[in-house]
């Protein structure tokens with residue numbers, strides 16, 4: 001790969017020639033504001049906040065889509081550029097509910113952060129706001145499209161990462177909106193990748209509602225219990241209750257989860273959940289017991305069956321939720337411990 | 350054997366609307382009628398032709414006898430029999446139906462290159478095209494010239510893209526040729542979405558083979574084996590004629606494998622657009638052909654490097670392609686002989702608005718606006734003072750009456766804040782409100798914005814709201830400043846040409862007609878008396894005959910009065926519909 005040299009804000013840098021200006025700047029610790037560019041998605045070029053000046057080019061250009069070139073002299077901050085950025089933020093906020101007080105995303109909202117940085121309140125170009133009476137009735141994802149800034153990230157993640165294409169841009173002009181086919185309720189995989197990449201409070205989890213944002217919220221990094229894939233998750237809890245599950249972008253699963261990992265957590269505090277082993281007695285009643293007693297009981301039956309009918313009377317079926325290591329141990333147990341090759345796995349069925 | 354008498358009936362869109370089809374049928378019927386001698390019948394042929402230009406006088410019928418051309422205007426089917434009897438049989442043209450001096454002055458300053466065959470040949474007949482040297486240029490290029498030579502010829506002609514931006518066509522083709530890749534595409538942009546524009550439609554309807562021939566030459570030059578015509582589905586006649594023309598060209602071996610006996614393969618597909626203005630923007634057009642939503646993407650990469658299906662792609666406008674055969678046939682020097690230093694050749698315009706002779710015209714670049722409006726267009730229809738001309742559609746601007754003597758070319762129009770654009774030209778007179786004109790165009794761009802970028806999607810909405818406020822009497826003192834700030838931000842920050850040029854109609858009217866904005870805002874008056882919300886109605890008691898017409902017409906009960914007593918309008922109840930003004934026979938209702 002060829003390398004090119006250029007300067008950004010007077011700093012000379014050398015980078016691979018297939019980078020965009022934004023990527024090159026970020027690699028060298030220079031931040032450029034933006035809302036529609038997500039590091040894991042192809043650039044969109046819609047929010048216009050990442051504009052920079054290039055010497056010899058008359059117009060400001062979007063750094064997220066412009067490739068680097070040998071000898072470019074780039075400036076990321078000038079009075080003019082900052083004014084342009086403020087202009088765009090003013091326009092975005094002029095069509096935004098600005099109800100950060102009650103918004104789930106306060107504190108984790110990129111729009112709020114930029115408005116804060118630039119001191120923009122959205123009053124200068126106040127005008128009509130899009131309002132939508134219909135709420136999406138799907139069980140998992142709150143779609144508050146009045147807060148949507150049409151950055152297109154959700155559309156891209158659904159297409160480029162999840163491969164589902166459940167949503168796209170619809171309509172034109174001021175009426176443009178992100179929509180499902182025929183504006184039906186969202187009916188997709190509910191992986192929540194769109195929620196993960198949304199820079200605003202337009203997409204949030206229905207389960208999160210009013211459960212807590214930052215104050216008193218504890219974040220615990222752990223591994224998703226659902227399957228052997230072992231995605232890294234961050235459990236947000238408040239008053240010893242799980243209120244939200246997210247995943248950090250630098251984990252091996254790059255912040256992406258499936259519907260179970262992201263939204264399937266309420267079982268943890270369900271009153272129906274079994275937390276102690278039970279043994280079914282002859283009467284048909286379940287009786288609470290200890291782990292030692294339960295294992296003893298099970299082992300005694302294994303032993304009895306093997307002695308009376310031989311090891312091949314037993315078979316083992318392992319779970320897809322187990323890791324490779326667990327599955328290895330399981331087959332070892334069946335083969336070496338019980339003495340049978342009758343071992344299989346539910347993912348094969 | 351060639352007929353001695355040739356009858357041409359205009360079947361352009363306006364011709365058809367005025368009954369061109371029925372006129373042709375009437376000729377066919379009249380000619381086989383028993384009353385016409387077999388001798389006359391044999392010598393006559395009648396056929397349809399594309400738009401003749403002077404749409405205001407449709408149906409136009411030309412009778413050619415040897416070198417003598419007779420042109421009739423406003424022909425209806427029931428007039429045909431008399432033309433056949435008196436003119437064709439008895440040899441005496443019907444003088445009262447002939448075109449007048451308007452017809453002569455309409456054509457005097459026009460030079461027809463692109464439209465040379467429009468209105469002359471039957472667009473559905475490939476033989477008719479070949480009879481006027483059609484496909485000679487393509488054959489010559491493919492059999493005798495190298496692609497580089499063809500590109501050089503086009504470069505030297507000075508032809509610039511007619512789709513709006515005026516990019517040099519030869520240079521674009523050269524970039525296309527040099528761009529690496531075996532699989533290349535050439536696209537004809539026939540999306541034509543500007544309100545009031547119908548040049549490209551007329552060209553395809555009037556001479557579809559010329560566009561196809563231009564595309565073949567372009568494809569050969571850049572090395573493209575596949576072409577598309579992206580045309581809006583709202584142009585059914587153009588689509589139908591184009592389809593027919595493509596089939597005819599394929600049958601003759603001018604499209605397909607080894608065309609004109611050369612080693613070059615090329616074919617063209619039609620892709621129907623669903624009528625979004627933004628799909629005329631080249632990257633949105635490409636996305637649309639690929640089956641995605643028509644949304645522009647930032648450039649670079651440019652389509653010549655990464656276009657359709659990520660392959661090198663040249664996109665040209667219909668009119669650009671239609672110029673090519675004539676340039677190859679007559680040479681670049683001939684073409685460069687028309688026009689100005691930097692804007693060569695001729696340009697087709699759709700002349701509309703408050704003009705006497707609206708229609709389709711083709712003029713050499715550099716002609717003055719005055720020549721177009723006063724001589725070709727015949728001046729203002731209403732006889733009221735000429736006020737401005739809007740060029741370039743929603744991306745263009747309004748040029749005031751004081752600048753009528755500027756030359757019509759890319760540079761001169763840009764200098765005064767407008768553009769040549771694709772060729773829309775709307776003439777405005779004293780009855781047009783410039784704030785309202787600006788509002789009309791912003792309404793268009795706002796509703797056609799693809800929604801991708803913030804300055805265009807939200808910014809034009811805020812401009813529109815401000816203009817709506819001003820035109821309904823709710824304008825605020827700082828609204829002009831607000832418009833200027835919004836316009837500047839939208840121009841600088843929008844992603845594509847649509848947003849970048851959307852403020853032009855506002856900026857140019859603010860520049861030349863600021864007083865009209867101020868009258869709306871400060872005095873709450875619309876000087877042109879267009880903006881309903883700003884009009885007040887009152888009755889002149891001295892001349893009122895108390896006939897009661899206004900009283901009966903008023904839908905809101907605002908008029909009061911009794912017999913023999915002057916009537917009155919209650920301003921609080923008046924909804925400003927103007928019904929009283931329309932019905933008063935004595936001119937006693939004042940509108941201010």
Ligand SMILES: Cc1cc2nc3c(=O)[nH]c(=O)nc-3n(C[C@H](O)[C@H](O)[C@H](O)COP(=O)(O)O)c2cc1C
Nearest residue numbers: 510511512538541542629630631665666669846847
């Ligand atoms: C919003 C927008 C609409 C456009 N519409 C058209 C169109 O209808 N027809 C056209 O030929 N070019 C249109 N263009 C220009 C095209 O993007 C492109 O420049 C042109 O087709 C190139 O052809 P040319 O070099 O022959 O002019 C449009 C551009 C913009 C920004």
Ligand code: SF4
Nearest residue numbers: 158188190191192194
């Ligand atoms: S939840 Fe997943 S599948 Fe559904 S719209 Fe979002 S990204 Fe697409």
Ligand code: SF4
Nearest residue numbers: 148149151152154198
């Ligand atoms: S819902 Fe969120 S991610 Fe999707 S376009 Fe709107 S703001 Fe962007």
Ligand code: SF4
Nearest residue numbers: 799801802805845848
């Ligand atoms: S300028 Fe307007 S039409 Fe062009 S990309 Fe932006 S929103 Fe779409």
